[in-house]
Amino acid sequence: MNYKINDFYDVLQLLKQFGCIIYFKDPLDRLEMIEQEINSLYHYELISKDEYLKCKVIISQKRK
Template structure:
């Protein structure tokens, strides 16, 4: 996993599509969904960590 696109593809595997026309809101929703998948043990710890780091990095870039 190298980009937010890869995180979106991960979510898509579980039937989760996020698009609200607000990039920052999309990133926050994706983070919530990733957390839920991890809590339900649907994704591994490594996938969770990488996805969260990528989403937070992109959130910082959106706020600048």
């Protein structure tokens, strides 16, 4: 599958496509869990390397 990922909302929509909705009170915990889910999707080859890298950059930017 090939998704257009331009911002954090797109990362959340990508996760939603795979049935993953993440709610945490602490924003940093939420970002950590989102990153773990993205890692899992890439590990099981459900998303492309390009999508994976875009997600990682967006999550990293969101942390700052």
